[in-house]
Amino acid sequence: MPKTLNPLQLVADRWQPSARFVRRASLACVVMAVVIVVTGGAVRLTQSGLGCPTWPTCTEDSLTPTPEMGINGVIEFTNRMLTYVLCAIVGLAIVAARARAPRRRPLTRLGWAQFWLIASNGVIGGITVLTGLNPYIVALHFLAATALLTVAVVMWHRSAEGDDEPRDLVPRPVRQLGWVLVVATTLLILVGTVVTGSGRHAGDAKKDVHRIPLDWHEITQLHVDFVYVVVGLTVALWFVLRAVQAPATPRRRVAELFVVLMLQGVVGYVQYFNDSPEVIVGTHMFGSCLVWIAVLRVFLSLRGRGEAATLPAPSGEHEALAPDQPAAASSR
Template identity: 70%
Template sequence: MPNSLNPFELIARRWQPSARFVQQAALATVVMAVVIVVTGGAVRLTQSGLGCDTWPKCTSGSLTPTSDMGIHSYIEFGNRILTYVLCAVIGLLIIAARARTPVRTSLTRLGWAQFWIVMGNAVVGGITVLTGLNPYIVSSHFLLSSTLLTVAVATWWRAREGDAEPRDLVAVPVRQLTRLLIAATGALIVIGTVVTGAGPHAGDARKVHRIPLNWQEITQLHVDFVYIVLGLTVALWFTLRAVKAPAAQRRTVLELLVVLLLQGVVGYVQYFTHLPEIVVGIHMLGSCLVWIAVLRVLLAQRERAALPAAVPGPTGDHETVQPEPAASSR
């Protein structure tokens, strides 16, 4: 009985993307994940959160904004349109990873994970509008975007390495210190969403429900965690230096430190200038860059070797060449 080909196999027969193309497609998903966060922030900072007053349509009678709705509707709807662009980029990654020989199953799974996170976050975005910008839903919307960014960075990193089992490049205590740094940075970001939910930029000019906390006191807690993350970063750098870790690993920690210091400067500027919209937007971009930098610190502490390349079999199908057993396992 003849084999039926699925669409991915048909594409693979006509197009073999290079490893570099797959890496660039994965990097594009990281860029788009950042763009969707920054543009989502622009919606809130321009008070356009309810520019389209329903979902999935812009109004009850129109899918798109109408001429009498004003600029806020176009800003909010533009952010919705970017979701489709993001899905297209993720789709390109999935197709490229699936078409390449040998198939990068790990990349296609990560690509599909991104797609379903986007779909879930689109629903949360709709709930955000339908609930009149409930601050708790808005916070979960941002945190899901951060989850997307996490998976996108992991996908990009996997596209640059092999598919063999990971091998740790540092000792267990170093990994534990790094995980503590990841946890502290995650807490820093979560507290930042609470500051946003209690702060003055509600997302719409009309009265919007806010988290009933003193946003200045929460901001102080946010600053405290900044110092904790800075301290852990410095401690990790000295630890890596003491154990003579490879220069590439120490460099990722230094890059994180630079990003943290720049983000701290932006944070102080926005606080002492009473939260101007443009500076708050830059701070949101900085939060994405901090998270990317801290994930790179973790991912640089292990490596995956490339699996043996596939070669054409006697029937034209691809067969994987099995490696010889290692000497230690004989």
């Protein structure tokens, strides 16, 4: 009986990407996940949420925006098209991870998880349009994008380490404090979506868009309270890491998180006291992605899985892989 051909195996038989290429492809997924969040925010902030009033086509009679729809249709349609760019980059990361030898199934699984998250969020985006920018669906759309960013960051991190059983690099109570930081930041993001859903940027100026019936100032204050909690946990974690003489990488990651939080705090206060100008709100959304990435990097740096395995490569391959090995060790 003839053997079934696997397209990914055919690629692996003919192409052997370097460890550095796999890491860069994984990083590209992270970058595009952030781009999707920021451009999605731009759609809302430019009142283009219903620039294409239906889905999956732009209008009932046209796949693309028509001249009568103006710039709002172009902005909304462009954001939709960026999804295909994201799919292409994730596809490249999947193929690179599959072709890399020795084969690392966790990396390919993380790549496929991103693909299915993109597909599901595309459907959620369509429901967002069909429900007239329902704020709860909009919030779900953002949270799904955040889930995609989470998986992309994990894949990026895992691409630089091995597949050994995870081992703690700090005492278990410190790891638990890291978990508390992740949970607090998750709540911060959740409350942030409620702030968005009750705020003045509904996403479309031509239609009376339903908003979450909460006082925007009160929910914003709750959001600020969670910011203080996250900052306090970050400072506490930094002191604890110093006290237990943790490796340099976790301490550096926590310092990076603190800097990002301070910058994001400045942007948040400028936004609040200037009645949420569109450019500042967009910057705040970009900052929220950076905060979440920094928190994940802190948490992931508290444990290690050994060094990534390398090939018993043919002649000339060792020279190509050598520059990657210090990078893999230093990023654990």
